[in-house]
Amino acid sequence: MRLDIRYRTTFTYENLVRESQNELRACPRSDENQGLISYRLQTWPSSKVFAFTDYWGTRVDAFGIRLPHVSLEVVAESSVETFQRPLLTVAPHLETLRDPAFISAHHEYLQRSPHADWGRGIEAEARRQRELVGDDVVSLVLAVHRVTGARITYARGATEVGIEVEEVLSQGKGVCQDFAHLAVALCRSQGIPARYVSGYLFTRDDSVGADVTDGDVVEVQTHAWFEAAIPGFGWLALDPTNQKEVGVRHVKIGHGRDYDDVQPLRGIFCGSSSPTVEPRVEIRRVRTNASPVFDRHVRDPQMEHQQQQ
Amino acid sequence: MLARDAESLFWTGRYLERAEDTARLLDVTYHGLLETTPAEEAQAWSDVLAAVRLGRVFAEGRRPITAASVSEYLVFDPKNAGSILSAVEQARENARTVREQLSTELWESLNSFCLELRGRNLRADLEFQPHELYGLVRRQCQTVAGVAAETMARDEGWRFFVLGWNLERAEMSCRLLSVRYRQLSPSAFHQWMNTLRSASGLEAYRRTYQASMDPADVVEFLLLSRTFPRSVLFSLRTAENALGHLALDGQLTRPLRQLGRLRSGLEFSDVRELMQGDLGEELRQVEEGIRQVAASVATQYFSNSREFDLHSLHLLPGEGGGR
Amino acid sequence: MPPDRASATDANRASLFADYDLGGFFDEVFDADNHVRPHYAPLLAGLDRFTPEDLVRRARIRDAAFRSQGITFTVYDEGEGIERTFPMDLLPRIVPADEWQHIEDGLVQRVTALNSFLDDLYVGEGAAIHDGIIPIWLVETSDGFNREAFGIPVPLGARCLVAGVDLVRDGEGTYLVLEDNLRNPSGVSYVIENRVAMTRVLPTVFANQQIRSVDHYGRSLLNALNRVAPPASGDRPTVVVLTPGVFNSAYFEHVFLASQMGVELVEGRDLVVDDHVVSMRTTQGLQRVDVIYRRIDDAFLDPVVFRSDSTLGVPGLMAAARAGNVTIANAVGNGVADDKAVYAYVPELIRYYLGEEPILPNVDTYLLWDEDQRSEVLDRLDELVIKPVAEAGGYGIVIGPAASDAELEACRVNIEADPRNYIAQEVVSLSRHPSLVDDHLEGRHIDLRPFVLSGGDIEVIPGGLTRVAMQRGSLVVSSSQGGGSKDTWVLAKGAELVVDSDAETHDGTEPAADDVEELS
Structure with missing residues (x-):
């Protein structure tokens, strides 16, 4: 599926901000499930963007603005083609998780991390699932996926970054990264390597996964899901928020141990406090013969500095 | 040179001069008043406070204006950032942040001056030998200034020091x-x-x-x-x-x-x-x-220095309008 | 050395060393038969006219001089900073030329391998991991492994621009590596200041000695920093020293290094990043900076990438380094190579990268995640030294033979909870050196931290910081643990070691104590 994505975030500050330094992770990666066709980033005020690939393989755009400004707008536009994912054809035994080579290769995704740390509640839930499904890795991962959806309901603004997953589990509500962190923690507590994924989802409403007609533009947010390593297969991607397998409507930006490794925009600013933030993602499905772009955002051309991938 | 270093040198000069001026003022007032009436005396001490622009702050403490109260306030009161001790401490702290710009002799003379003041019983000095104490402060400030004049290159740093002073x-x-x-x-x-x-x-x-x-x-x-x-x-x-x-x-x-x-x-x-x-x-x-x-x-x-009001940005997926 | 000369010297030391007890340890000054080692003979000859009282008086002069010069470090106790001097013992430690050559060769070899390992890890292919020399998980679980530094190049691969390698000598006098310090090793200022203080307080003991000088350190450091400047910065790169500020315990050293090199000492707030180029704020506007010798820990360098609450660092610095516009020294992420568990693999890394046998051996080390080694260690906990892998400065070390049962039990619980976080080592019977204690000389355990500079060629400063465990019997010699230091003399090759007793070295020209005070 060919998708055009327009990531846009506007910060409006109360007073003049004299300096702002940021890192953006909004560019879809290219891998066996999707191919990046084009990417470009613009900021207002304009800035010189330095792009690199980080440890996790995610493209990072670093930019700083050091002249007084009261708002900062970041627009990243990409075109991406997503592919059908291969069908799962294996059903490895839980014992296969103990293979030293497998453990060594996935070591980082087996450890606790700040946002995917587990305590008794999570461990008990994971063990219960394990007893229910028997000794097959895939079944356990799917059970984790289902129970994540069953134990928490989506509630916008229910949580903030920094909340413990145990707390998410006990209060029973959260946003997409809480679903992903909980699923990751449940998997890891049972020795299944799992990672947090940041990306975009082309759908009108995450919670029902409603379909969208070709050519429609939908407004969404960046999304999060998780991937679990299945011995003999590779990474199985699941979207616990929507209780769906990850497919052609999911566009992956990157993965890591948890949110901190793939935070979409992190930075600091200096000179004012409490900005209002307006993040917005627009996604449009493109038929292959259609023009791949949105209407160009009209701006003062002198302020415009383009960074073309 | 670094803007911050220039500022520190400027203030080193200012604080040293402030300490010296205050000591001089106190010395003269104290010894000029030995044969005066209490009313004249009170007036003289409030003049002193006025001269160092600390009259209002002192009054807030609701203390009587006497030789002892004003002297203590201006010599070592820790609450008074303008006391001699505070000024010397601040001169030293400022100098310490630019130590690599100073000659070793200059730093040593300022540092030992400060250590000596810290080590003295200033209350007893005020009571028993105020003149010696003020003389010491004056001499030491002049020593520091003299060492500075003798050992510092006439570069930017020196100019800022002289300017503040x-x-x-x-x-x-x-x-x-x-x-x-x-x-x-x-x-x-x-x-x-x-x-x-x-x-x-x-x-x-x-x-x-x-x-x-x-x-x-x-x-x-x-x-x-x-x-x-x-x-x-x-x-x-x-x-x-x-x-x-x-x-x-x-x-x-x-x-x-x-x-x-x-x-x-x-x-x-x-x-x-x-x-x-x-x-x-x-x-x-x-x-x-x-x-x-x-x-x-x-x-x-x-003014080129950054103010310390850094804020971090956190942006959540699923925050704001959609999910 | 003729035998009669030796016995004469032995007789001379009667006064100062009257009750001196070797205590069954390897002593740096005396051999097992209580004879003075030849390279100490001239020193002892020079000292023999001093009474203990003379030495005590001179020690006081030294303390006063250090205080007035502000040669201090800050100890924080309940939030209150106290400026302390790092006491220097008056008896210097002497290393003969051939021993030093051995140390130097070993250090060059070790630091070369560590630089290769770090470069391999951060910008290479991870060859040592792929080839099974070091387990990948060990690297990935190291606190010092900074994924944020992944892919940032360092010119010449000089990642450990300044390394401080802690050496000890065992009961046979063999030099062993105790630990590597590759992040922000401190102490070099004391090496130089101790030498200056010695020449002032005890000038005559330098007579008849050819001691290699250490005062070129600033120049050598600046040269190394210049060599790692980004290629675009031209012939005269701008180098700065980045300090956390006056409240840092090693602030004196930061000042010292900046002034030795004649470069600016900056704080984070003095630097700005514009379009991935770093500049410092000067009275005449911004001036571009090419190399930052930073004395700030990784986690505080750049709030965009690391701790966002840190105001010590420079926002945007990491991206500037990645863009190749500025070099940060020491490189970010070096902590992975001085992790004490990774330390155990350094001999293997030397063989792997250099194809050589290690010249300086490690102390025998047990890795506690290995079940067999762990159970052996837990059985012998009271005989071993247990160290947390990521701490420096002697914090968290448990010395089995000296620990109480409760301490050992706590240690056992810690190890079982997190075996990756600890290593165990055999207790090294550290060598001892006579040191002035109150008014007499006693043997005290010592170590040695030489400083090694990378920047193309590797240079070892002849000498280093000899640290003394000032408490009797203590084996912990860190400055943060109440230790002292000694001036460390490396003798020049071919130096005459024989005292010419006819050429009187102490002819009454020794300045009186009061004169000395004015000198310092």
Whole structure:
């Protein structure tokens, strides 16, 4: 599926901000499930963007603005083609998780991390699932996926970054990264390597996964899901928020141990406090013969500095 | 040089001069009052507080104005950031942040001065040998200044040090006059003499004016002398010279313009006219002018430092409009 | 050395060393038969006219001099900073030329391998991991492994621009590596200041000695920093020293290094990043910076990338380094190579990268995640030294033979909870050196931290910081643990070691104590 994505975030500050330094992770990666066709980033005020690939393989755009400004707008536009994912054809035994080579290769995704740390509640839930499904890795991962959806309901603004997953589990509500962190923690507590994924989802409403007609533009947010390593297969991607397998409507930006490794925009600013933030993602499905772009955002051309991938 | 280092050197100079001026003022007041009435004494001590611009803050503490209370407040009260001890500590702290810019001798003399003050029983000193204490502060400040003059290269750092030092001195001499100018009657003879003593200018004054204690002569001497290093004009000329060296390619910077105007205003004024006019207002304007120069110096050279109000951005997926 | 000369010297030391007890340890000054080692003979000859009282008086002069010069470090106790001097013992430690050559060769070899390992890890292919020399998980679980530094190049691969390698000598006098310090090793200022203090307080003991000088350190450091400047910065790169500020315990050293090199000492707030280029704020506007010798820990360097609450660092610095516009020294992420568990693999890394046998051996080390090694260690906990892997400065170390039962039990619980976080080592019977204690000389355990500079060629400063465990019997010699230091003399090759007793070295020209005070 060919998708055009327009990531846009506007910060409006109360007073003049004299300096702002940021890192953006909004560019879809290219891998066996999707191919990046084009990417470009613009900021207002304009800035010189330095792009690199980080440890996790995610493209990072670093930019700083050091002249007084009261708002900062970041627009990243990409075109991406997503592919059908291969069908799962294996059903490895839980014992296969103990293979030293497998453990060594996935070591980082087996450890606790700040946002995917587990305590008794999570461990008990994971063990219960394990007893229910028997000794097959895939079944356990799917059970984790289902129970994540069953134990928490989506509630916008229910949580903030920094909340413990145990707390998410006990209060029973959260946003997409809480679903992903909980699923990751449940998997890891049972020795299944799992990672947090940041990306975009082309759908009108995450919670029902409603379909969208070709050519429609939908407004969404960046999304999060998780991937679990299945011995003999590779990474199985699941979207616990929507209780769906990850497919052609999911566009992956990157993965890591948890949110901190793939935070979409992190930075600091200096000179004012409490900005209002307006993040917005627009996604449009493109038929292959259609023009791949949105209407160009009209701006003062002198302020415009383009960074073309 | 680093903007922050320049600022630290500027303040090292200012604080040292502040410590010295305060010690001088206290010494003279204390020893000038041994034969006066309690009312005169209270007036003299409140003049001291006025001269260091701490009268209002002191009054907030609801303390009686006595020799002991004011001296303690101005010598070592930890709550008074303008006390001699605080000023020396701050001079040292500022110097410590620019140690690599200072000669070892300069740092050592300032550091040991500070350590000595810290190690003394200042309360006992005030009670039993105030003169020795003030003498020590004065001598040590002069030692530091002398070591600085002998060992520091005449580079930017030196100019900022001299600038801070002389702006402080000019301001202090100006305030000394402000406090005294109302007492124009000849009977206030010994206050005028003390004022001169406070500025260490009595001997130099006598060589110029002999035994006269005409207030106009004293004002002329402390405000307009071209030869006495503690006069307002002399200090401003020294400061202007330092600023001139700091301006690249003879560029006329804002602080230099302001200081030039201020200095030439004094340079060409006539003490008789001043005495007939509103001397108080004149002094107030000079003092205000000095403050403005200091503010412009900060804007021109120091304001380049970042303020410490960093905030981090956190942006959640699923926050804001959609999910 | 003729035998009669030796016995004469032995006789001379009667006064100072009257009750000196070797205590069964390897002593740096005396051999097992209580004879003075030849390289100490001239020193002892020079000292023999001093009474203990003389030495005590000189020690006081030294303390006063250090305080007035502000040669201090800050100890934080309940939030209150206290400036302390790092006491220097008056008896210098002497290393003969051939021993030093051995140390130097070993250090060059070790630091070369560590630089290769770090470069391999951060910008290479991870060859040592792929080839099974070091387990990948060990690297990935190291606190010092900074994924944020992944892919940031360092010119010449000089990642450990300044390394401080802690050496000890065992009961046979063999030099062993105790640990590597590759992040922000401190102490070099004391090496130089101790030498200056020695020449002032005890000038005559330098007579008849050819001691290699250490005062070129600033120049060598600046040269190394210049060599790692980004290629675009031209012939005269701008180098700065980045300090956390006056409240840092090693602030004196930061000042010292900046002034030795004649470069600016900056704080984070003095630097700005514009378009991925770093500049410092000067009275004349911004001036570009090419190399930052930083004395700030990784986690505080850049709030965009690391701790966002840190105001010590420079926002945008990491991206500037990645863009190749500025070099940060020491490189970010070096902590992975001085992790004490990774330390155990350094001999293997030397063989792997250099194809050589290690010249300086490690102390025998047990890795506690290995079940067999762990159970052996837990059985012998009271005989071993247990160290947390990521701490420096002697914090968290448990010395089995000296620990109480409760301490050992707590240690056992910690190990079982997180075996990756600890290593165990055999207790090294550290060598001892006579040191002035109150008014007499006693043997005290010592170590040695030489400083190694990378920047193309590797240079070892002849000498280093000899640290003394000032408490009797203590084996912990860190400055943060109340230790002292010694001036460390490396003798020049071919130096005459024989005292010419006819050429009187102490002819009454020794300055009186009061004169000395004025000198310092």
